[in-house]
Amino acid sequence: MCVTFFTLAQPGFKLILAFNRDEFLDRPTLPADWHNFAPLSAANGSTTPLTPTSPSSENGTLLYNTDKPLLQAALEKHMDQGGARVLSGLDRGKAEGGTWLGISKDLKVGLLTNIVRYPAEDGIKPLSPPPSRGKLLREFLLPSSSSQAPSSGDVQSYISSQLPTAGNYEGFNLLLFSLSPSLPSPAVGYLTNRPKPASLNLDHLSRTTGEDRGCTGLSNGPLATVDKWPKVESGEGRMAQTLKEWQEKEEGVDALVERMYGVLSPTIPVHSDDDLLHTTTVQPVKLSPQMTIIPSSASSSSRGRWKGTRTATVILVHDNGKVVYVERDIWELGENGDPQKGNGERRFEFGGDVE
Numbered sequence: 001m002c003v004t005f006f007t008l009a010q011p012g013f014k015l016i017l018a019f020n021r022d023e024f025l026d027r028p029t030l031p032a033d034w035h036n037f038a039p040l041s042a043a044n045g046s047t048t049p050l051t052p053t054s055p056s057s058e059n060g061t062l063l064y065n066t067d068k069p070l071l072q073a074a075l076e077k078h079m080d081q082g083g084a085r086v087l088s089g090l091d092r093g094k095a096e097g098g099t100w101l102g103i104s105k106d107l108k109v110g111l112l113t114n115i116v117r118y119p120a121e122d123g124i125k126p127l128s129p130p131p132s133r134g135k136l137l138r139e140f141l142l143p144s145s146s147s148q149a150p151s152s153g154d155v156q157s158y159i160s161s162q163l164p165t166a167g168n169y170e171g172f173n174l175l176l177f178s179l180s181p182s183l184p185s186p187a188v189g190y191l192t193n194r195p196k197p198a199s200l201n202l203d204h205l206s207r208t209t210g211e212d213r214g215c216t217g218l219s220n221g222p223l224a225t226v227d228k229w230p231k232v233e234s235g236e237g238r239m240a241q242t243l244k245e246w247q248e249k250e251e252g253v254d255a256l257v258e259r260m261y262g263v264l265s266p267t268i269p270v271h272s273d274d275d276l277l278h279t280t281t282v283q284p285v286k287l288s289p290q291m292t293i294i295p296s297s298a299s300s301s302s303r304g305r306w307k308g309t310r311t312a313t314v315i316l317v318h319d320n321g322k323v324v325y326v327e328r329d330i331w332e333l334g335e336n337g338d339p340q341k342g343n344g345e346r347r348f349e350f351g352g353d354v355e
Helices: 038-044 066-081 136-140 155-168 203-209 232-250 253-264 273-277
Strands: 003-007 012-024 029-037 084-089 101-104 109-113 172-178 188-191 196-200 216-218 285-287 304-319 324-331 331-333 338-341 345-349
Touching: 003 109, 003 232, 003 253, 012 109, 029 304, 029 324, 029 345, 084 136, 101 136, 101 273, 101 304, 109 136, 136 155, 136 172, 155 172, 155 188, 155 196, 188 203, 216 232, 232 253, 253 304, 253 324, 304 331
Parallel strands: none
Antiparallel strands: 003 012, 003 216, 012 304, 029 084, 084 101, 101 109, 109 172, 172 188, 188 196, 285 304, 304 324, 324 345, 331 338
16 A cells, blocks of 8 residues: 655755555565666576465464575675666565666656556456566666667656556556656656556646645555545645745755655554555554455464555655655564564665766
8 A cells, every 4th residue: 555745846856755665564675775677586596586485384474485695695686786777675576676666867766556446447457477567667767678668768658658568467556757857847657557558647747836836646546536545635735734834944855854754654553444545654454365454453373464664765856966865664574573663764865867
């Protein structure tokens, strides 16, 4: 149940973006760093992704076969790629090594969320097995020689190239930005496949004025839905208000980063699926093999996997191309397999390639 809020209309910035990644706490993931999307096989000599094992005989919890030396090798490969062009975390649950949010040195930004609660129209059915949705983002941020992604970062052309095959994937939202100063204004595009493949040109968002400051939210429903999820609607207002206060008080960049984390922080206990529509930060909840919520009153040995907000990321792109990228750990699994609050942070500052 990821959620993001962003604006392209704040004076002094090309983009301000805040993103919560909600995921299983045991899913193998590498923290944000510079890389070129090296596949898992480049680190461990195998194309086998890190996948769930059978439930343990002790407590019935679904575990990942996360071999620590293997993950360490993947981490070292992830962090040691000469001429790395992409800054992001990496999903190691699949061999493709995709991501959910990233930025390239030439100021392309992309994010991906899954879609739930919205079935596909008749005739729209994913391939079996479905391709990795992370490929859609990976090929935009770092086009391969065989990909259809325009090297110039032409957002609309890339989305048009992916539209015919969008139905091959499970439900997704894909949001892409090209922020190069060589463009007259930021290029923004959106692609989804629920209820059917469709795209939107969102370039107008950079020209938005008014009290809402162009603040836009997106979670796990299509962007074009009439009724916004409560946490999306409230988050848009919260972001607009805090940007107004930040500007009036003439605060600095660090204060802006903290304010964006404040936008992402509201949380309520999750007892039902409906609670997920309201909580911005998702407290750890145990899901059964059927993906239903296991009540907190249930036995601690109940078979299931913990899911919640794993990381929160803030990206600031100034008008001059300077980027501030901060990723914080929110929830993680402790050594005993129970959730605990994370305290790690990774901060990056760089000047985008603006030639």
